[in-house]
Amino acid sequence: MTNVAMNPITEDDIANFLVHTPDFFERHAELLSTVKLTSPHNHRSISLQERQAEMMREKIRALELRMMDMMRHGTENEVLIERMQRWVKTLLMTSNARDLPHTIADHIQHDFMVPQVAIKVWGVREDFKIEPFAQSVIDPIKDFAASLTTPYVGINNNFDAVQWLADPAAAQSVAFIALRATRPEDTPQTAAEQPVIGLLVLASPDPQRYYEGMGTTIIERMGDLASAALSHLR
Structure with missing residues (x-):
């Protein structure tokens, strides 16, 4: 054999x-x-x-799609950077501290095309406590904000803070960003350990606008910048 x-x-x-x-x-x-x-x-x-x-044609097509995707993301990033720069510039040019909460919320809504935005701040100086942005903040909301080490993004589960919005019933998905008493020397890690001084609420009628697992880097940076601006109220 x-x-x-x-x-x-x-x-x-x-x-x-x-x-x-x-x-x-x-x-x-x-x-x-x-x-x-x-x-x-x-x-x-x-x-x-x-x-x-x-x-070979399949490889070329895959490379073309990848290149198109990279170009699309590059364009989106440029637009996002431009919007962020415009928003920060507006905050820097707001001379009256009393106007800051409204300016923060209004320009997020318009510059970043967020359907509904609300903001509340606590622990402010005595002369700011009568302002609408310092009213209607119950302890459960403060406790919820203090529990957020990162932004909450997802479906609106009838959160109390949603009642701050002009149309709470229209909020299908939401993002909650805790505002903290940050210091200039804080890193993202140490900033998350500082006391909470407010809560920023973003809402959309689209259930998929804010969803669990999405990237939150931009809204985290937004929260850091808003927190820094609001230091003038304390």
């Missing part, structure tokens, strides 16, 4: 032979046009050369 009969050639043996014998198809060039494969696109028989051409 021969060794071949005892150990039949497997597909792996053939593949290994072809990989390690690169000149095989040079010696048998006619096979390139006679070997037939099944196309994954229309399931018809095609030559090896045609399949290689298909695979």
Whole structure:
């Protein structure tokens, strides 16, 4: 009995032979046009050369899609940076501290196209306690805000703070950003350890606008900047 009969050639043996014998198809060039494969696109028989051409077109198409995606994200990032810069500039140019909460909320709503925005601040100086932004803050809301080490994003589960919005019933998804008494030297980690001084509420009628697991880097930075601006109220 021969060794071949005892150990039949497997597909792996053939593949290994072809990989390690690169000149095989040079010696048998006619096979390139006679070997037939099944196309994954229309399931018809095609030559090896045609399949290689298909695979190359697929790679080119994948690269084109990736490039288009990178360009789209680049454009979106530029727009986002421009909006953030405009918002920060507005905060810096707000000379009256009393106007800051309204300015923060109003420009988030318009510059970032958020359907509804509300903000409340507590622990303010005596002369600011009569302002609307310092009213109607119950202890459960303060406790909820203090529990947020990162923004809450997701479905509106009838949160108390949603009642601050002009149309609470329209808020299907929400983002809650705790505002803290941050210091200039704070890092994102140490800032999260500072006392909570307020809560920023973003809301949308779209249930998917704010969802669990989404990226929150931008709204976290927004909260940091708003917190810094509101230091003038303390």
